[in-house]
Amino acid sequence: MTFRFVRSALALMLAATALHVSAQDFPNRAITMVMPYAAGGPGDTITRVFAGAMQKHLGQQIVVDNTAGASGSIGTAKVARARPDGYTLLMIHVSHATNVAMYKGLPYHPVDDFEPIGRATSGPMVIVTRNDFPARNLNEFVAYVKANGPKVSLAHAGVGSASHLCGLMMMNALNVKLNEIPYKGTGPALNDLMGGQVDILCDQTSGTVPSVKGGKIKAYASAGKARLPQLPEVPAIADAGVDGFDINISFGLYAPKGTPKPVLDQLTSALQKSVTDPEVRQRLEAMGISAVSVDQARPEALRNHLKNEIDTLGGLLIKAGVKAN
Numbered sequence: 304m305t306f307r308f309v310r311s312a313l314a315l316m317l318a319a320t321a322l323h324v325s326a327q328d329f330p331n332r333a334i335t336m337v338m339p340y341a342a343g344g345p346g347d348t349i350t351r352v353f354a355g356a357m358q359k360h361l362g363q364q365i366v367v368d369n370t371a372g373a374s375g376s377i378g379t380a381k382v383a384r385a386r387p388d389g390y391t392l393l394m395i396h397v398s399h400a401t402n403v404a405m406y407k408g409l410p411y412h413p414v415d416d417f418e419p420i421g422r423a424t425s426g427p428m429v430i431v432t433r434n435d436f437p438a439r440n441l442n443e444f445v446a447y448v449k450a451n452g453p454k455v456s457l458a459h460a461g462v463g464s465a466s467h468l469c470g471l472m473m474m475n476a477l478n479v480k481l482n483e484i485p486y487k488g489t490g491p492a493l494n495d496l497m498g499g500q501v502d503i504l505c506d507q508t509s510g511t512v513p514s515v516k517g518g519k520i521k522a523y524a525s526a527g528k529a530r531l532p533q534l535p536e537v538p539a540i541a542d543a544g545v546d547g548f549d550i551n552i553s554f555g556l557y558a559p560k561g562t563p564k565p566v567l568d569q570l571t572s573a574l575q576k577s578v579t580d581p582e583v584r585q586r587l588e589a590m591g592i593s594a595v596s597v598d599q600a601r602p603e604a605l606r607n608h609l610k611n612e613i614d615t616l617g618g619l620l621i622k623a624g625v626k627a628n
């Protein structure tokens with residue numbers, strides 16, 4: 304048994320002991336929750352709701368970190384590299400599943416390098432345009448898009464993001480190719496839509512519903528089979544006879560692989576208290592988003608959800624021949 308072997312074994316034991324000791328008084332300092340999309344977007348809005356609620360239940364400040372770019376993979380990699388002590392967390396949605404299919408040489412694996420804590424939310428999407436888009440209703444919208452395809456710009460938050468997937472489903476369903484404009488998040492994309500710099504965005508409801516109600520943008524359809532309760536006058540895309548297009552976005556919370564079980568249990572418990580917190584549920588509902596039920600706010604449920612999205616949506620992108628690099 305060489306001196307080097309003994310030394311590295313000792314180092315490992317000390318690191319594990321240190322992690323074990325720190326788990327006993329977790330949390331004793333501020334926690335960072337990474338939301339890997341730009342500030343002001345749906346991901347940021349949802350993350351701030353849960354950061355506020357979970358800090359109440361954990362008794363420690365939770366700071367939101369918007370390290371954005373490359374469809375969320377830059378911020379995600381930051382959490383994968385972080386010390387597995389519970390002080391660096393990741394709130395993310397479908398792109399955690401799609402990035403592994405999109406990016407060659409991704410510096411992490413979405414399943415192997417993370418500990419799931421639990422699902423947090425689920426919500427629909429809506430197709431919106433700049434206010435002066437030349438269509439009076441959904442049928443005219445479909446006709447205009449089909450007639451002008453590549454001249455029409457479609458904003459999204461990068462390949463594999465929710466807004467990209469929704470845009471891709473719309474292009475497939477209408478059999479058109481639009482001029483795609485990527486952003487670091489749909490917060491900045493929505494600003495450009497309100498400014499008339501881009502034509503179409505398919506986004507979650509937190510930012511779009513208030514902007515539609517405020518008369519700043521136009522909504523043509525919910526991206527699914529059902530109308531949105533917040534926009535009852537807006538049809539569902541299925542109402543225009545457009546099939547095979549029903550998308551729902553779910554956010555979940557993760558920690559780096561190796562985070563001690565007692566710490567994960569505390570985080571799951573705080574997440575479960577947050578999804579049942581009436582104030583949290585009310586704030587989300589006002590934005591057209593649902594907090595999941597308690598049995599979904601646990602590791603197993605998120606693990607299964609992620610695996611399912613990797614198989615289905617990752618597969619959809621590969622079939623469509625979409626690549627990030």
Ligand code: MLT
Nearest residue numbers: 344346464465466488489
């Ligand atoms: C965001 O938070 O900006 C969105 O969730 C990005 C996306 O469309 O996936």
